Amino acid sequence: MTSHINVQVIETSSLGDRSYLATDGTVALVVDPQRDVDRVLALAGSLGVRVTHVVETHIHNDYVSGGLELSRLTGATYGVAAADDVNFAHTPISDGDVWEISPNMRLHAIATPGHTFHHLSYALDGPEGTEDVFTGGSLLFGTTGRTDLLGQQHAETLARHQHASARRLADLLPAGTRVWPTHGFGSFCSAGQVSGKDSTLEQQSRTNPALRLAEDDFVTETLAGLDAYPAYYAHMGVKNLAGPDPIDLRAPETAEPQRLRQRLAEGEWVVDLRHRKAYFDAHLAGTVSLGLDGPMTTWLGWMIDWGAPLTLLGESRDQVAQAQRELARIGIDRFAAAAAGTPEELAAAPQQIRAMASTDFTALAQAMSGTVPEGLPTPDVVLDVRMNNEWRDSHIVGAVHIPLPELPRRIGEIPDGAVWVHCGSGYRATAAASLLDAADRCAIVINDTFATAADKGVPTVTPE
Structure with missing residues (x-):
């Protein structure tokens, strides 16, 4: 896909998010910047462009925004939805507002409630018309942003808004418009599984449930797929409404x-x-x-x-x-x-x-059939620390299920004996085993891919 506007992706893979810098070669617009804005400034410097405008698609719940600090450092106009009651200097943006970024770039604000009530998407015009749309937590690749972050009581209402918003974008903008979401690359702000790394509205019309399903079907599917989300989200919106402090990366005190x-x-x-x-x-x-x-x-x-x-x-x-x-x-x-x-x-x-013992699902299959590999204790407990949706999709017969985020306060619920712990790949299992070890429990990490467990002989349950 080519464009007269150069859109640069600023990836934050650890949180599953993207920020964007769009430029005509002289000035730049930044969308949804993360708190460490030195990355944005370095990118703008390498491109030889000046950041003149910064916008937020919504008040973020999964990270602290760098928008306010970036606008302070660059003097850029900082746009936030007019309906959001923020506590800092900004330029309010409403549905239908148009910003002239440069003679070659024009920004259109489009109300797309769903992920939040006041969510905005931004269509960006180049010399030949609309080329890009920044969709934040609205239309993602193959899914949409989740609708329960403002409270479960709003989840259905926002899911209906999300469906209407996705269709509004598809109706308003050319089919070839490139879609640039903020969430959905591993973020818990996503309502479902993301597919792909780039897309257009035309491609989304064929794959995205919000554009393929009738409203009631979309709402049912969306609400059924929502799992728990990180506890720290409760603090992000508060910080972003108040106006985050500049980032402080000074080295901590050294622990001898x-x-x-x-x-x-x-x-x-x-x-x-x-x-x-x-x-x-x-x-x-x-x-x-x-x-x-x-x-x-x-x-x-x-x-x-x-x-x-x-x-x-x-x-x-x-x-x-x-x-x-x-x-x-x-x-x-x-x-x-x-x-x-x-x-x-x-x-x-x-x-x-x-040291910590680790093994694989082949060894677990052997142990469950009565032959424990040498050097490993008998698995008195098989502990699954994956999330609820993962457990519902498939799990090991007889396993105890405690999602990793709940483990620190639920260790006492795990039966006595040696605990063989697994997740989807080994990362969360190791974290869980370290927590168990700190609580003086015998823990063995199954450092293996759960998708291979059944093939290796581990008895699993796959609900229909």
Whole structure:
């Protein structure tokens, strides 16, 4: 797909979101920027363009916006839906408003309620007419934004709005218009499974339930597919309405081994950012495994008590800095401490260092049939820490199901004995096993892909 307007994607894969910079080669429009706006400024600088306008499609629930700070730094006009009662200087935008970004770019605001009541999409005209539409949490690739973030009582009403909004976009804009959603690349703001990395309205008309299904069918399907969403979402809208503070990426205080041991002894959150395979080999007892190779931010933000002391452990200072940046995007930017090095370097005493056993579904199948592989304990409990929708799709016969975000407060519900824990791939299972280990439970990680479990002989239930 070609265009006279150059749209650059600013990916935040750890949260499943995208921001956008659209430029005619001289000036730029930025849509839904994340809090770490240095990425936007660096991109604009590399393109040799000036950011003159910043807009939000909606008040975000899954991250802290960088729109206000970006407008402060660049002097850009900052547009927010007129109906949103925000607490900072901005230019209100309403349905039908048109902004002249440049002689080559014109922005049209289109009311598309559904993800929120005041949601806006933005159609962007180039020299030959509408070329792009920024759909935020409205029309996603193969699905739409979820409709329950403002409360379950509004979910059905917003689902009906979402259906109408998707069809409004399809009716108003040319079929070849490129679709640029903010959510849907792993974000829990998505109502369903996303398909594809780029699309047009014409392509969505063939694949998106909002454009294929009648309203009642769409509403039924959307509401049935909604699962739990991260607890930290409760804090994002409040921050974004008030006007977020600028990001602070200064290095935390360094935790020396003795102080680190004390924090662990006091039961504080100490997160090991290394890959889980390194965690299996050696880690400090009491640490929680949430590697930077996975959605660390989402799961940590979901499980931790908001404002609780948090210490980050990485292989290097760069790894700690990366984690800081990712956590700052959801408003966690005050840390008790941080440290970098190997477990041996960070331990105050050798007995702090532990290993963690890992296995696969082939071994579980053998153990469930009565032949336990050498070196592993009998699985007294098989613990599934996937989300509810995953469990409903398919699960292991006899497994105990506790979604990872609920595990910190529900460990006491797990029956006695050795726990073999699994998720979809091993990432969440390792986090869960580390929590169990910290609670003095025997935990073994099934570091394997659940989609292969049945083929490897594990008895599973697949509801029709």
